Amino acid sequence: xxxxxxxxxxxxxxxxxxxxxxxxxxxxxxxxxxxxxxxxxxxxxxxxxxxxxxxxxxxxxxxxxxxxxxxxxxxxxxxxxxxxxxxxxxxxxxxxxxxxxxxxxxxxxxxxxxxxxxxxxxxxxxxxxxxxxxxxxxxxxxxxxxxxxxxxxxxxxxxxxxxxxxxxxxxxxxxxxxxxxxxxxxxxxxxxxxxxxxxxxxxxxxxxxxxxxxxxxxxxxxxxxxxxxxxxx
Amino acid sequence: xxxxxxxxxxxxxxxxxxxxxxxxxxxxxxxxxxxxxxxxxxxxxxxxxxxxxxxxxxxxxxxxxxxxxxxxxxxxxxxxxxxxxxxxxxxxxxxxxxxxxxxxxxxxxxxxxxxxxxxxxxxxxxxxxxxxxxxxxxxxxxxxxxxxxxxxxxxxxxxxxxxxxxxxxxxxxxxxxxxxxxxxxxxxxxxxxxxxxxxxxxxxxxxxxxxxxxxxxxxxxxxxxxxxxxxxxxxxxxxxxxxxxxxxxxxxxxxxxxxxxxxxxxxxxxxxxxxxxxxxxxxxxxxxxxxxxxxxxxxxxxxxxxxxxxxxxxxxxxxxxxxxxxxxxxxxxxxxxxxxxxxxxxxxxxxxxxxxxxxxxxxxxxxxxxxxxxxxxxxxxxxxxxxxxxxxxxxxxxxxxxxxxxxxxxxxxxxx
Numbered sequence: 001x002x003x004x005x006x007x008x009x010x011x012x013x014x015x016x017x018x019x020x021x022x023x024x025x026x027x028x029x030x031x032x033x034x035x036x037x038x039x040x041x042x043x044x045x046x047x048x049x050x051x052x053x054x055x056x057x058x059x060x061x062x063x064x065x066x067x068x069x070x071x072x073x074x075x076x077x078x079x080x081x082x083x084x085x086x087x088x089x090x091x092x093x094x095x096x097x098x099x100x101x102x103x104x105x106x107x108x109x110x111x112x113x114x115x116x117x118x119x120x121x122x123x124x125x126x127x128x129x130x131x132x133x134x135x136x137x138x139x140x141x142x143x144x145x146x147x148x149x150x151x152x153x154x155x156x157x158x159x160x161x162x163x164x165x166x167x168x169x170x171x172x173x174x175x176x177x178x179x180x181x182x183x184x185x186x187x188x189x190x191x192x193x194x195x196x197x198x199x200x201x202x203x204x205x206x207x208x209x210x211x212x213x214x215x216x217x218x219x220x221x222x223x224x225x226x227x228x229x230x231x232x233x
Numbered sequence: 234x235x236x237x238x239x240x241x242x243x244x245x246x247x248x249x250x251x252x253x254x255x256x257x258x259x260x261x262x263x264x265x266x267x268x269x270x271x272x273x274x275x276x277x278x279x280x281x282x283x284x285x286x287x288x289x290x291x292x293x294x295x296x297x298x299x300x301x302x303x304x305x306x307x308x309x310x311x312x313x314x315x316x317x318x319x320x321x322x323x324x325x326x327x328x329x330x331x332x333x334x335x336x337x338x339x340x341x342x343x344x345x346x347x348x349x350x351x352x353x354x355x356x357x358x359x360x361x362x363x364x365x366x367x368x369x370x371x372x373x374x375x376x377x378x379x380x381x382x383x384x385x386x387x388x389x390x391x392x393x394x395x396x397x398x399x400x401x402x403x404x405x406x407x408x409x410x411x412x413x414x415x416x417x418x419x420x421x422x423x424x425x426x427x428x429x430x431x432x433x434x435x436x437x438x439x440x441x442x443x444x445x446x447x448x449x450x451x452x453x454x455x456x457x458x459x460x461x462x463x464x465x466x467x468x469x470x471x472x473x474x475x476x477x478x479x480x481x482x483x484x485x486x487x488x489x490x491x492x493x494x495x496x497x498x499x500x501x502x503x504x505x506x507x508x509x510x511x512x513x514x515x516x517x518x519x520x521x522x523x524x525x526x527x528x529x530x531x532x533x534x535x536x537x538x539x540x541x542x543x544x545x546x547x548x549x550x551x552x553x554x555x556x557x558x559x560x561x562x563x564x565x566x567x568x569x570x571x572x573x574x575x576x577x578x579x580x581x582x583x584x585x586x587x588x589x590x591x592x593x594x595x596x597x598x599x600x601x602x603x604x605x606x607x608x609x610x611x612x613x614x615x616x617x618x619x620x621x622x623x624x625x626x627x628x629x630x631x632x633x634x635x636x637x638x639x640x641x642x643x644x645x646x647x648x649x
Contacts, residue, residue, distance in 0.1 A: 045647070054554055055643045075558050082556020089646070093551040097245045102238070109238050110556040154555070 001162065001193055002028040002051060007060035009046050009216075020046040021057070022216040028195060028209075030161075033188040035204040036197045038213035044197045045166065047213065051195060052085050052164045053077045065161050082110050086155025090167035092147045094139040100126060100150045101135040107158050125153040129183065145176030152183060156192075163187065165196040169203055181206050236568075243569055250541075254573065257530075257537045261577025261622070262584065264530035268523025268618050269585040273608035275516035281429070281607055282512060286505060288430030288438070290367040292468055295434075295499040296461040296478065302494035306487055314486050314495050315457040318446065321360070323485070324463065328477050330470045333362030336458030338449045339435060345442060347400045347412040354396060355441040356414065358449025366464045368428055369443065375408045375423030378445050382422075386447045390419040395439035397424045417452070419444065429603065432501070471502045524621050531625035534573050538566055538633035542640075549637055550645030559638035566637050570630025571623070578622040586610060 009021040020043045028034055038044050049055035050062065053069055056077075062069045065084055072080070081087075094103045101122055108118045126135055129149040131142075139147050148168060155163055165184065169177035185206055188194050196207065204210050204224075211221040247254050298314040321336045338358035345352045363369055364377040369391065371377050382389050390412065392400065401407050411418045430437050449455065465474050475498060476490075483490040542549070549562055589608045597606035 049643050049646075052554070054646070078553065078556050078558040081554060087554045089551075093547070093554075093646075095242065095548060095551075097249060098242055102242065105238070106552070107555045110552075110558070110561060158556075 001030045003063040005061040007057045010058045020216055033194045033208040035207035036211050042213040043216040048197050053080045084161045086160035086163045088151050088155050088165040088168045090170040092151045096139055099136045103150055104154045104157055129153045144172050148180050162193045257534050257573055258577040260530035260533045262581035264527030265578045265581025266585045267526045271519040271523040272614040273589050273610050275519040276611050277607040277609040279512045285429035285431040288428045289432045293366050293464050293501050297497040299494050299497045301488045303489045303492045305489040316461055327481050330465050330474050331463045332466045333366045334463040335360035335363045337460050339459045344415050358444050358446040360446055370426045371423035372426050382445045383447050386451050388419045389422045391423045391443040393439040393441050394425045394427050468502050527625055531629040534570055534629035538570055542633050542637040546645045549640045550642045553642035563634040563638045566634035567630035571626040574622050574626025
């Protein structure tokens with residue numbers, strides 16, 4: 001699913017050259033639930049941006065779903081983000097003036113899906129995350145946990161190949177956070193591939209695989225006990 | 234539909250920045266108002282001046298006898314050329330493009346008497362076509378000089394409206410009353426309708442009296458008309474007719490048809506052309522001022538759009554992460570600017586239409602307001618304003634939209 005070979009990412013901000021990633025080799029298979037961990041400044045976010053095709057590596061090869069990403073145009077990258085990747089952010093990043101329904105609908109708009117089909121998918125997903133009765137609410141009228149559910153529904157709406165979650169429970173109280181993690185586990189069990197950035201060891205316990213980053217490189221990576229085929233069976 | 238979705242979100246977002254949007258919209262509305270009003274005043278000026286110009290006549294040319302300046306067929310230069318009623322008939326018969334022709338005799342300082350009022354006035358002797366050539370239209374109940382008057386040398390008189398006031402006061406039934414001209418009784422057959430007259434000779438038509446040319450001849454035995462007035466069927470025929478007149482009269486009076494001094498020509502058609510060009514120039518100028526006002530308003534729109542781009546950097550990043558292409562982001566901002574332009578334009582347009590309606594209802598009297606106080610709306614004005622608005626909206630949206638599309642999603646998502 002994800003294949004990275006010797007990925008580097010350097011930022012050139014005038015005088016200072018920042019080497020955010022210094023040679024990442026990483027393979028994530030279909031159906032995995034991986035946590036990327038590490039202290040701040042370790043390159044987690046940069047790695048996630050590259051996995052999510054928001055950013056392109058300075059060097060190295062990145063293959064997503066058999067497609068080489070390095071050489072794609074801006075529009076092609078936008079299509080990949082739209083079709084193959086579902087983003088979930090720490091701060092939800094919902095449009096404040098749009099209803100839950102419209103927020104989930106947004107990626108379908110960019111994909112050019114017809115109204116009837118949009119309605120079916122959005123309704124379906126909002127029901128699935130337990131917000132069937134909150135469709136017309138604005139983000140401001142929803143709790144943090146509910147907002148993150150809307151964001152998760154939004155990330156799923158184009159049936160992506162992979163869900164990228166950046167500290168999805170970081171802004172939530174522990175109860176809501178646990179509920180959101182349950183939701184991710186459900187999604188994983190239904191066959192979704194999930195890559196989650198976190199620095200919370202409690203959260204990483206839900207995951208099947210843990211990848212530790214340090215100073216822009218992978219320090220170690222291993223499969224947890226969850227990895228014993230919870231999914232594969 | 235996709236654009237419907239974007240539109241819905243946009244209008245919802247507008248509510249969040251009501252005050253700012255309202256200010257921008259009113260800027261555009263003000264710009265639209267000024268451009269439409271300026272153009273409407275220009276249009277009104279053009280129409281009124283056109284009317285005033287018609288006061289002298291429509292498509293008319295006047296010929297005055299001159300002095301030859303070229304030796305011709307053994308004749309010396311410096312001979313005076315003078316016209317008679319025969320020449321009028323000759324031109325009428327020979328030149329088919331002439332739709333009306335009349336000689337005109339001038340008499341100055343004639344004594345007109347009605348009741349106890351005696352005035353010293355100008356009187357001219359003309360033929361019936363003068364009515365439509367020189368806009369001598371009678372008020373209801375009266376008439377102008379007709380062919381029978383001319384044939385029978387009737388003592389009938391047609392009064393300018395202002396002259397009638399001075400001579401007969403508010404006399405409600407002037408038609409049929411008898412006045413005397415140098416002691417000879419004349420019957421009043423008509424009073425001229427009030428008209429605006431910009432160019433004139435001898436004085437305004439409203440201040441003179443008109444009698445049949447033949448009657449005038451019989452009164453003081455004149456032979457030579459002071460001028461010949463003729464009307465051509467189409468404006469572009471005027472030079473041809475003029476050339477023919479020179480040839481016909483040149484042959485008769487034996488002067489060189491190319492001798493421009495032999496006949497003095499007052500061509501009101503040429504004059505009108507120059508005049509009309511000038512008015513178009515004035516209108517362009519007014520439109521330019523309006524357009525500049527609108528341009529200033531558009532700077533306001535562009536400004537607010539830039540702020541909007543900055544404030545929504547994060548939102549742009551999120552949309553990009555969800556798969557929005559640069560063009561989607563661009564579309565959004567251009568549409569917003571256009572919408573502001575359209576709403577502002579609609580408000581400005583409506584207000585200016587109402588203002589024009591009100592202004593048109595105010596009586597203007599006969600002062601300078603007569604020309605300026607009649608703003609007139611027209612479709613060319615609407616179309617050019619809409620066009621300028623569209624360009625302004627697009628321009629105001631384009632550059633901010635370009636910046637929005639350049640927002641780096643990674644950068645914009647980094648700041649929590």
